[in-house]
Amino acid sequence: MEATATAAPELGDLTAAELLGAARREEAASRRAEANLLAVAYEWAVAHPADEDGWNAATFHHPLGDEPISGDGTPLVAEFCIPELGAALGVSTDAAKKLIGQAIEMVHRLPRVWKRVQSGLVPVWRAKQVAEATIHCDPALTPEAMAWIDAQVAPFLEKIGRAQMERIVAQAIELYGLAAQEQPLDADNDGRFVHIHTPVGPFAGAMRIEAEVSNADGHDLAQALAAGAAALKAGGSTASLDVRRSMALGELARQQTSLDLVGADADPEQDSAEAAARKARRVDLHLHFTAEVQPDGTTGINPIGLLENGQKLALLSQVRSWVRGTHTEVRILPVIDLNEQITTNRYEPTERLRRQVLLRDRTCVFPWCTRPARSCDLDHVEPFDHDAGGEGRPQPGPTGTDNLAALCRSHHRLKTHTGWRLTSPASGVFEWTSPHGQRFRRDQHGTHDLTRRPDGEPPPVTAPVVPPPRVATPNAAPTA
Template sequence: MFESMTSPSDLVALARANAALVRRAEADTLLIAYEWAVAHPAREDGADAAIFHSPVGFEPISGDGTLEVNEYAVAELGGALGLSTDAAKKLIGHALELAHRLPRLWARVTAGEVPVWRARLVAEAMIHAYPALPAEGVAWIDAQVAPFIEKMGRAAVDRLIERAMKLYGLAIDEDENGASDTRHVTIVSERDPFAQTMQVHAELDIADALDLEQAVAAGAAGLKAAGCEESLDVRRSLALGELARHQTALDLAGAGADEETVGRTTARRVDLHLHFTATVEPDESISFGATGQLENRQRLVLLEQVRRWVNTSHTDIRVLPVVDLNQTLETDRYEPTDRLRRQVLLRDETCVFPHCTRPSRRCDVDHVVPFDHDAAAEGRPQPGSTVTENLAPLCRGHHRLKTHTAWHLESPANGVFEWTSPHGQRFRRDRHGTSDLSPPDLHTPRTAPTPTPA
């Protein structure tokens, strides 16, 4: 293709043409998501409506007054688009928000006049606006945003939402309700995986901050007196770590508490799941690679760091048996043993549904072929044995999907899972990710879609 390009002007023209094609394709995908939602409504009581789960409850995928979508229908669209189920929920929610509550912006997006990502930015802000705007406020936002969306970012949209809340009497009076509490302690793990440190951000009560400052300063001074030659900043960080190690529990039991109560409050243990590659040398000794993985934080760790942890007098080390991922483990029981469960979680690392990335340690361990609880009593062979090759980690949502819908799961080999959707899509999932095995005829629609009016 590029051999025929004779000048930079030709490349510019090709870039513009491709950009227009991408914009049109993205708008069509948004339309498809809306049509999919229309074709798969939730029940009238909303019991099977798609939602987002959070530590404090649940959140709807789109704003008040929009169509509720059957939760089990989302995964099919996600598979077709190569998205996780949560990403597909978000796409459908944005399409519903735009079509039902922001019709002016929806018209411009579906006409290919503005990038889809800008419209989705507005939809996301509107869905999570708190308190929720009434219909008049939403219409006002739509009128303000639609003509100028090309020039607006998230900050500008947030300012408009704040103004709409004031216009429609929804602004929170901080003097009456009290200013929001901004105290927090955050351990930042999303950094360079090769970094051997982690950042800690905190905002404390003034008295607590001054107490911590005094304790850290005293600890740094004590390290210097003991011969530590590190810089002041390094000694302060070491002192903070020492505070964490020595303060095993807050004194919540009180001075008059009995020994049994105090004993229950002072126990502290931190589990680190470390993975290093071991090699058998010619002299039959075992050597370990210099770099391993800290599973809890999905980051790399140096073997030398682990040696320092082990050699620290205040560190209580608990070594778990090595699990051979190629070994077959089994039990006659329905529930897997701790060792078998750990083997499966380590083997797959994440939920094994197509495109899902939820860590396996937060998943259920499910039987690929269901366990027959009556087989032993009736003298029949067990079709769904609790064995390595018949177990798979599934997050709770995809566990329910496998149990209650027509999605079908098979495991042709240990750690390899093949899924077939109700509409005939096929996916293979293994440690390397998701592969699409769908037949070619699924890539060509039989009829051109006709958009349904919002």
């Protein structure tokens, strides 16, 4: 008898009931896969413990100090093991830290939650939400408080929301006497705040501001915004009141040029630098627009550029509206040709070379890293030999366009002190090999995974190694 293979039906051929069944199966498989990935992250952490003194332990780095990736009493994880897991998952190092920290928190401080997650019956994102709330709780939660939270949350994990989780943590703090002594109402920490929320996504064109101020400040601000909105309307603006109030708030910020916070008793002969610090505040917005050859053969500016602050896209039309403001100063920096090879005999790059590399790379060039290049170090791909010139030898690691890479401090240290290897087959193209043999390419198109798949098949074909030529890129920096 001849066997005949039957292909699986296309989704378009399924009935409504069959589609619902397929949806349930895929959702269950996705939930199981997420639980398995969390377990893999935990085992990766177990396989890479930090040293006994904890000097190489992974932390989140903040301007005010380092923050652990999991709660009190949990095992510490070696810092340099995390980037390789993140690279394998196609996420940033910080995202991998968060995943590992959440897994450790569940295993060691939320065992009931961990058990339910590993059953595959509850969404993993809800368990991560619980872990985040307990990891970053201030004050730190004791083992007794954690056991109480675990018992309260685990049975209802699939129903716990963010607000309810915050109430449970607050109850645990009160129940176990962890709350700090209340401060007088006139103390510095009386509840006032201003939060400026960074927008998410490259196309976000607005920011949300949330604040709680004193009654006097609130009334003054309300009157100032009302007056500003009225002035805009009198000037011909047809925008709604809310939009005009928003515009007036921006004008208040730009017009604030001489706020004196020192007082009448200040020394009139104070240092000139201190006096200058109280003068006009200036915010630099670095904008990059690329000149391109148009279909008719002329050269024009691409209408979509990059707002470097936050790595957002910006439209030329938006920039035109910004520069119409009376308090906006526009500085056009010299055009940088990204295809030009710039070199210097010195170890430190020239300012022009530095700007060229920053414009070319835009972010740290480690796989999946998104830290802006302007805050990164410039690293020699092939190390610079400080003795080569004095000994009459050719320089193996010249300071030039094709041998420099923007690396954030964390990944700069990773390249210097671990088994990660970096090569640059072409200017702006960087190929990384991890200690376990994973391979990645980072270029102007992003990160590409060059590691062979588990089934032995080669990775999918991606962008060419050598990037296509690009014309000169102007760097505009409007300042308000």
